[in-house]
Amino acid sequence: MPGKPKKSMLDVGYLRTATTTGLASSIIASKAHEEEQRLIHEKQPQQIDIDLLFDNPFQPRVAMEEESLQQLSDTIASHGFQGVLVARAHPQRPGTYQLTAGHRRREAAKRAGLKTLPVIVHNWTDQDMATLAATENIQREDLSPLEEGKLFQIMIDQMNLTQLEVAAAIKKDRGYVRNRLRLAKAPSDIQAFIEMKTDSMRAVIYLLDIEDQSERAQVIDQLLNKKLTTEDLPGYIEELKRRKREGLQSNQDTDITQSTNTTYAETASVSVNETNLSSKSPSNLRRVGVPSEEEQQDYSKGSSMSQARLRKTKLKTIMRYLADYQRLLDDANVEEDVFEDERELLIQVRNTVQQLADTLN
Template identity: 35%
Template sequence: MSKARKSGLGRGMDALFSSYEETPADHEIVEDILLEDIRPNPYQPRKKFDETLLQELADSIKQSGVFQPVILRQSTIKGYELIAGERRVRASRMAGKTSIPAIVRDLDEQQMIEIAVIENLQREDLSPLEEAEAYSLLMNKLSLTQAEVADRMGKSRPYIANYIRLLSLPDEVKEMVNDNHLSMGQARTLLGLKDKNQLIPLAKKVLDEQLTVRQLEEYVQRLNSQSPAPDDTKKKPAKVKKPAEIIAIEQQMQDYFGTSAIIHQKGDKGKIEIEYLSQSDLIRILDLLDIQL
């Protein structure tokens, strides 16, 4: 594996590449393993595979075979578990092959999880939600905090937090993201809505009217700033316009925390309000603040 490919990863991951490297070490052999004996990696974050690209790979395998061996580990039950190379396994089956060249390595559960995530994160066609699922998998299965995932992946903490936050989207909106109908930027902007009941209708409006991220941001700001229905029994105080520098600070906070952040100012005093959508979202924000429950 080239140094360029490693450069995107943080500390703690380089040691895994001796297990992930698909070139056999001096003491290893490449052997043909029956495809029927190979089970998929249960920690595979990729949910969708481009059928056209798989067919192209299958056609290539029919003509020239598989050049790069897949990585397996011996199953504790029967056969083998796939560590890396699912596209090659799928395409080989499509090509009518019965076996595939493989390297069998002695790997534990943690290595299996991390390598599955690494292999996929190194690919550019992973969807935003699949990337979010990959980070969530590391956190849940390896008991890592967002800060630790960020360190291992060579990413900033807000970067990881913003992806994890996508998992709180309604399923219908998640499908729009997975189908590439909504971009990462549009999905993040939708999460800034205060009234979550408006989220799905607004997502549909984005598709119907082909709204850009900037247009969507302006629309969300308008919805969030709308006053509730007037109450004739109570006179509402006039809304004081916020200074531009406070609005700018709020925007920076929203970008950092990946959620709505509002500054309420009264004279020289005030308070900061940071919204969270669930218990896990609260933990994500506390993690950014270096606060442990």
């Protein structure tokens, strides 16, 4: 009589890691974990076609490292697939399944030429799937900022955690969590940029301030080409906004001027028609549509005021940069003669710019 079939072993190392991390365990632990471990020891897996196994819909990971994936595939090809996977029946696609975890092992097995994999199937809820996905990923150190943001969003949406609780679970501050949540909701071009430059998270908040996608694309291109740095962004974006405001004001001024010229032309035409054309007085023979000398002076005055505002805006921008430069010197804390000379020159420059600005008040 054949003996009882040998129970397959499931690699639960990631569960042990996640459930022995103090506060993280107390927040993330749930009945889903206990149930999964019970199933591992009590339920036999079934062989399921590898093409019928889909990702956990709450899995935050969006990419796999090529080299390590190939290494795992080579190991599986040489030694076979170790352990089993856990899944639920796909709620929208009958006859298929959603893995709770093990997506990387499934991909490696597929590369190794395997057609089926051992799977334990259970009736997991969405809450269970989200919890198990979070458990698998929460202690990983190789998640990208975008993947972390998606994981944090899952923990908030599906596990009803607050940002503070998420931060406590991963032992990071709230700002860390908030910035990655912001990235998870950002437009795709910003997400793609951060995936390419994961050390540029501080740029996200500034890029989100640029609503025009074409303008944002230009800024991202300059960041990637190192023509701009994250530190440059506040001033650069402020300059973009200033130019846009001035462009709008310029268009409005043009419309007003054209409208005013039309009004003057109509008024002058009426004036000529009502004047005794037989009069030889030059004062009664103003050309139609041509403003008077006094009116032309008014235009000139308005134009000068507009130019003055423009110059004043530019001077304010210069003053802001000089103030930033002053802070750099103050933070340097170096008592060298060259720094003292630099400070004196900076004071002279700031005084000169301030004098220029005062003349425009």
